[in-house]
Amino acid sequence: MSNVTPLDNLVCAFVETALNKLHQLDSSAKQKRKALDGTIIGVALKEIDKPLYFVISQQQIDILGQYEGQADCFIRLNFLALIDLQDNHQLTNLIKSGQLEVNGDIKVVQQFALLLTEMDIDWEDHLSNKVGDLVAHKLVYHIKQLNKQFCKQHNKAQKQLTEIITEELKLAPGPLEVAHFCDQVSDIEKQIQALEQKFLEVKL
Structure with missing residues (x-):
């Protein structure tokens, strides 16, 4: 059904x-x-x-x-x-x-x-056939400006949401915490590689 x-x-x-x-x-x-x-x-x-x-x-x-x-x-x-x-x-x-x-x-x-x-x-070209060149140009210009404003506000809202999640609610790590964690992982990898090298030397 x-x-x-x-x-x-x-x-x-x-x-x-x-x-x-x-x-x-x-x-x-x-x-x-x-x-x-x-x-x-x-x-x-x-x-x-x-x-x-x-x-x-x-x-x-x-x-x-x-x-x-x-x-x-x-x-x-x-x-x-x-x-x-x-x-x-x-x-x-x-x-x-x-x-x-x-x-x-x-x-x-x-x-x-x-x-x-x-x-x-090409919106301007398609619109010009309906409303004329001048009106089409003005419409497309204003639509582009509105789109820029919308994208700007969206990016701003997204940035604010990220800051709330990472800084206030602590639901996700901040950039410095991520960088510190990556450094720690890198140090551990180096230590493991050093131990592997020593193991090979002892084995030989």
Whole structure:
């Protein structure tokens, strides 16, 4: 029996339509879909825990609220981590911090993140056909400024959260503690190597 509600179907249809519309404007989307052709990726936000399944083909992306088979890769992440998926260098940090859980190949996650977040769209050109060059230029400029402010505030909030976790709540070690621990590990490794060398000398 299906657990998918009419609302789930509506969400899937909305996300699917919006994503494929964006890909029609993205000159690089077809090549990125080709790299994931035939791949099924499940995604669930931890705050909602309602998975969506992305069925990727060269032509388009289909989105399902339920999939009976085994997905090639399943991703579970926090809502705020969605922004950091734009930077593949952040994936390891997201996994270590527990904000991102991956069941499958991390390379597939990287390719999927690129497919969703890095779109080569000339918004000004597309908008100019609808509203004219001047209005299109102003709209794109203001959207870029808003995006910069949003990213700035996000980075600030993330930094404050890190400080609270490491400095006030003491739930994670601070940078100096990590550096000290690494030094201790390095010293132990050197001591072990020295003991191994002495053991070899005695054995000979």
